[in-house]
Amino acid sequence: MTDDGLWFGLLGPVEIRIARTPVPIHSARARSLLAALLCRPNTLLSADELIDLVWGEQAPSGAAITLRSHVMRLRRLLDRAADRVEHAAAGYRIHVDRSTELDWAIFEELCRSGRAAARRGEWPTVTQNVSEALALWRGTPLSDVDSERLRRDERPAMAEARVAAVELLARAGLAQGHGDEAISALRSAAVENPHREHTHALLMSALVANGRRAEALEVYQRLRGVLVGDLGIEPGAELRELQQEILRVETGPKPAAGRTKAKTPGPARPRPQSLPRDTTDFTGRDAELSELLAVLRTEPTDGAARAVVIDGMGGVGKSALALHAAHLAAAAYGDGQLFADLRGTSPHPVEPSTI
Incomplete structure (x- = not known):
């Protein structure tokens, strides 16, 4: 919040606060206009584009004049900060300090900092930044906006960013030994995103890391049922490989029924394991990693080396x-x-x- 005390919110109902006091926005059109401007802060939007965002196909005749009246109404709401809404020859823009005044922009920056910290393996910093980012959410973004286009074009990216932040926070928790908290957060995210395979894969990995293999396999079976039932598809390569990884347990041959005398085992064959230590902050390259694992984990049918x-x-x-x-x-x-x-x-x- 800057010196004039302005704060704008998109991560929930559209919000204006001045000196920490909420400013009611009674007009639905003014609310849609403010949301449209805030979704592209500091960017000039033409009158035609704003009309489309605010009214869609139901724009009234003389919409340009009506738009100007809603701009005036919005400026009155901003009181002494009315000049934040600028009129230029081609349209309108709202001036916002992205680092202090708009929750969505602050959320994005905190998550970027969190991802950078994860690449450096600085997990406490990840936890701090991403926790602050998630605390900005007040509910469903743009929940009180009538504009169908805004909800269609803007809300999915915001929802995707939020679940990615939850996943990153869970990874940070696991890296710091907070397995139960990470599992709880991932379970909630999996319920909210029943078709998101990556969330379920992280949940399965977290359960395995905490010695709960059976629960991890149950997560896979439930997700498979949902994907097949709702979408008619099987889980993707990442999940299938993870399931096989969990199922693949090295066990010796079981003795024949009735046989009690065990054979004396021969000398154990040496098993070299000369891989250098794995990186602790590997991120990205999901597509390439999945392709690599699919090849490495598939047994060649011709017996040849790969x-x-x-x-x-x-x-x-x-x-x-x-x-x-x-x-x-x-x-x-x-x-x-x-x-x-x-x-x-x-x-x-x-x-x-x-x-």
Whole structure:
């Protein structure tokens, strides 16, 4: 909130506060006009675009004149800050300090800071920033706006941003040992987003990390039932692979019925595990990671060895992606995992044939 005490809210009913005091917006059209301007703060919107946003196909004759009357009404609501709503030759704009005056803009910036902190592995900072961001929500965005276009065009992005923030906060909780809190938040997010597979995958992973494999498998079965019943589709690759990962438990052969004498086991075969430590802040690359895991976890039908090549310019994260995928797929390679450093960034890289 700046010196003139202005605050605008979109994350719930449309809101104006002056010096922390709510200002009632009794006119539905003025509310839609304010929401349209706030969804594109500091941006000039033409009169025709505002008419479409406020009235849609039901715009009255002489809508441009009516629009001007709603602009005047909005300026009166802003009182001494009336000049925040500017009229220019081509249309109107509202001047807003995105860093202090508009909840949606502040939410976005806090989440950006949280994602950056996650990439650095600074999980307490992630928790602080994302918790502050989620605290800005007062309900369903634009819940009292009559504009169908605004609800259609703006609300989905806001809802997506919120569930992504919940997922990031849960990841931060898991990284700091707050498993129960993370699981609770992810369960709520899964209920609110019954078709969102990534939320369910995170919930399953959180349950497994807390030793609750059976519950994780129940989450998968419930989601599969919903997806098949509502949409006629099976869960995607990420979830199917995660389910198989959970089911894949190394157990020895069961003894035949009636046999009580156990065989003396031979010497255990060494299982090399030379992968470097996995990164703790891997983010993004979801599509590439899913494609990699689908290949690495699929048994070749012809018995041949399989190689995967990751290509890209230097510094884009090829090694981090490869290493993270290798750790996730390690359970499918029970005989061991080998790592060879070819020193590709050094002046004298190693030829693969010499390894």
